[in-house]
Amino acid sequence: MNASDVRDRIGYAAGLFGWVALPYLAGSVLSWQTFGAGIGPAFFPPAGVTVAAMLLNRRALWPVIVAAIVVAELAVDLRYGAAVGTSVGFALANSVEPLVGASCVLAWCKGPPDLRERADLARFVAGAMILGPLAGGVVGGVTTAITNQVWSPIVILHWWAGDGVGVLLIGAPILLWRFQSHLLRARLLETFLVLGAMAGLTVVSFRLEIPPALFLLPVMAWAALRLDMIGAALCGGVLAFTANSMANVGYTTFENLDLRAPGQLAVAQAFIGVVVLVAMLTAQEAAGRVTAVQQRQAERRERARLETLANLGQLLSGAFTQNQIGDAVLGQVINDAGAQALAVGLVNDEGTALEWVAMGGYPEFVANQFSDGVALEDATAATDTVRTGKPVVIRTVAEYRRRYPDNAKWMVASGGAAVASWPLTVGGKAIGALVLAWADPQPLDTAQLAYTSAVATMIGQALVRARMYADEHARAAVLQAAVLPTSPAVIAGVDVGVSYEPADVVQGLGGDWYDALELPHGQTYLAVGDVVGHGLPAVEDMAQLRSAGRALAFQGLPPAQLLVALNTFTRQASNGKFATMGVAVLDPATATLSYASAGHPPPLLRRAGTGTVIRLSGAHGPVLGPIERASYSEGHVEVYDGDILVMYTDGLIERRGQDIESGMARVQQLVAQWSGDEVLPPACRQLTQTLAPPPRDDDVCVVAVRFGAIDTNGSADR
Structure with a gap:
């Protein structure tokens, strides 16, 4: 540890x-001074500070923390x-x-509690609000007994x-602050009003000796429903401060109980605690119902996007x-996905301006x-x-006005x-833009x-195909560059390396492809494939199958079902009519890799713990093609941090005079x-050069994926 860390x-x-x-x-x-009522502290806020x-x-x-307690208490x-x-x-x-x-x-709770969860709230009440103060009370009671x-x-x-x-009314807001303070900031005036009303x-209740529930429960319900749990807890804190201050000057609502003053105050505190807990539970229930509604709405929106x-x-x-591309985009994205306006622009041949391929949904004067x-300089x-x-990405008109003051009037x-x-x-260079407006x-x-990115990717592929259609080889090269990047996109939690070497080294065109895509809910889609043939037909088949x-992966289909759907697509849309494909989906929540194969060589998994390769x-x-009612089985394997998955096409293992098993x-x-910690792109290239040096009879694609930050409690043998 260096001096700076110290x-x-x-x-x-x-x-x-x-x-x-x-x-x-x-x-x-x-x-x-305020909460003693002549008999010692009756409401002790520091208890909430220390446990939080x-x-x-x-x-x-x-x-x-203990040192701070001892110094301050003494x-x-x-x-x-x-x-x-x-x-x-x-x-x-x-x-x-x-x-x-x-x-x-x-x-x-296996860590700091999230009081928005009912189970964590119950554990917090049992441990921090009951057992902790009870232990402190026993030590304090013994101390008082010895003294008196x-x-x-x-x-x-x-x-x-x-x-x-004190733990409930001070500790709970502190723990909730990181989760719910934005609710208070968003409704600042309402927060002050509800706290002032409490x-x-x-x-009024204590001065007129009116049952406190008559006035206070409606206000507490207001706080719970509008400001969630943190509002209920803060409201309870105001109640406790005010009630104990009133008790200190002689006003109390529990003087008729057959208890000494400390007992009356204890009952008053218990009443406050119960009221606040009921309000917090009410807030939990209301938030749960709102969340459920929001989740259903989000699921409907997600289904609409996937469709x-x-x-x-x-x-x-x-x-x-x-024009065909523009019509397709306008009809689908505006009508079905909720955006009110859309524009697709391409950079002109001179590279000086952005020209619109499609524009819809804007007022006529804006169009x-x-x-x-x-002009690109605008x-x-x-x-x-x-x-x-x-x-x-601009979420508000104010943000647009700050960034583009000269054009904000049009928005x-x-x-x-x-x-x-x-x-x-195309090939990492921007050739245009997709603009969505709401x-x-x-x-x-x-x-x-993610949806916008997927639409832009599809549009980019289609525009490239349309723009370069006159020259077969040029079209094929640009299309392949558009759909098959030289390096994969960065995906959280995994490290991806790729080596792609076409058999046609002159034109650089082939039918092999790979994909590594981050899906909703944190999953990762991985694929390699090989279509029959070379040149433009193979590239077109590859582009369609990859897209x-x-x-299909965005629709959430598991690997086996994805291949079933893709087989039907291949029968109707491909040129070569045959393709092999390997698919895998990583679910980090379960640390499970699901995989399926359509006549493709099986992937390999190198275990980080032992170095063994399975x-x-x-x-x-069967292969993808003219096969009706094809079915595919699916495998599952648990993966660990550092494991490496290697997927490849048959060009890596097929040689004249050598059987596939040997390859x-x-x-x-x-x-x-x-070793397990290689830089993956060079490792993939080295694997290709060792096993499939030029001249090659077939394209070769190798994808290596190192899994990182996999959190699993499984006990499987590594």
Whole structure:
């Protein structure tokens, strides 16, 4: 550990000490002066501060928190005249309390609790609000008994009630802050109103001796339904502060109970705790119902997008002119996917302007203003996308006005609220832009942006095919470059390396392909394939099969079902009528790799733990082609962090005078010699050069995928 790291750790520890000690001092003084009612603290806010601090920091920092507790407790107790022995006993009690509470909660929740979850809330209540304060109350009760020479169980009840409510009303908002503070910021005025109403009605209830539930429960319900759990907890904190302040000056609603003053206060605290817990549970239930509705709406939107992608893929596969492409995109993306306006632009031959291939959904005056295109030097979302090759995502009119002040008037005039501009690329170079616009505010979340990216990819492929249709070899080369990038896209959680070597080294055209695609919900789609033939027909078949496979993968089809659907597509759309394909889908949530094969060589899996290489031969099925009612089996294997999957086409293993089994065994042997931490692209190229050096009779494609950040609790033998 270097000196900088040491300084950072010391600085963090010092800051943590201050963040615990200062609120502890303030809360303790407030408890003695305001919440004592003449009998000692009845509501103890520091209890919530200390247990929340322990739940949010690693155990190595707990001694710092305990030190802050001891220093602050001794300072306050001695200031208010407590004996040294009593002060030490109280410091011990207030240290034991969060240690017990936080330890129980962390053990039961397997980490810091998410109080939005009912199970975690119950564990928090049981551990931090009940067991911790009870342990502290026992130590505090013993200390009081030794000091006063009298044992009284009511002291423990008094301690437990005050500290338990402090944990709930102070600790809970702290833990919820990172999840729900945005709700308060979004409704700041309403937050102040509900908190002010709670304080005012509590004063009225206590002064007029009206049952507090009459006034307070409706306000608590308001907070729970509008501000969620953090609103209910903060409202409860205001209730506790106000109620205890009123009790301190002689107003209470529980004086008729046959209990001494500490017991009455304990009952009052229990009442507050129950009210707040009921409100938090109400907020949980309301949030759960809202989330369920939102999930159903999101699922419907996702299904609509997937259906649009599938339909768009079919339409674009038969579109050979820019007008046909524009009509297909306008009909699918605007009518079926919810965008109110769309424009597709291509850079002109001179490279000076963006000319529109399709434009729809815009008001007539906006369409007329930009009908001749936009100069690339102008500052717009579309031209920025072309110049940088990167998407431009704008969620509000204010953001558009900040970025493009000269053109913001057109967005305002057309009623636009959100814009996404995505590059259309060929070989890594932007040749145009897809612009989607919405009249209503949009989250433009991962699902929407993934959909926009998929549409842009399909449009780019179709436009390239239409634009270069006059020259067969040029068309084939550009099409292959469009759909088969030289390097795969970056995908979170996996490291992908590729080597592609066509048999036709002059034209560089072939029918092999690969794919590595991040799917919704964190899954990863992997594929390799090989169509019959070379040149333009093979490239066209490859492009259609690869695009169709992507669309089917986006629909969530598992590998075997994807091949069934793709086989039907191949019978109707391909030139060569035959293709082999291997498909795999990684689900990081279960650390499972599902795979299927359509007459393709089985992939290999190198285990990181042992270096052994296994052949994934648990899936079988016929080649893609004119085979009706074809069926495919599916294999499943658990993968671990560092495992490497190797997928390849038959050009790597087929040689004159050598059987395929010998070729697969040779690949297996070479992969077993890897160290496991290779840079994958050079490793794939080396594998190709070793096993399939030029001149080649067939295309060769090798894909290696190293799995990372796989979290599995499985105990399978590695």
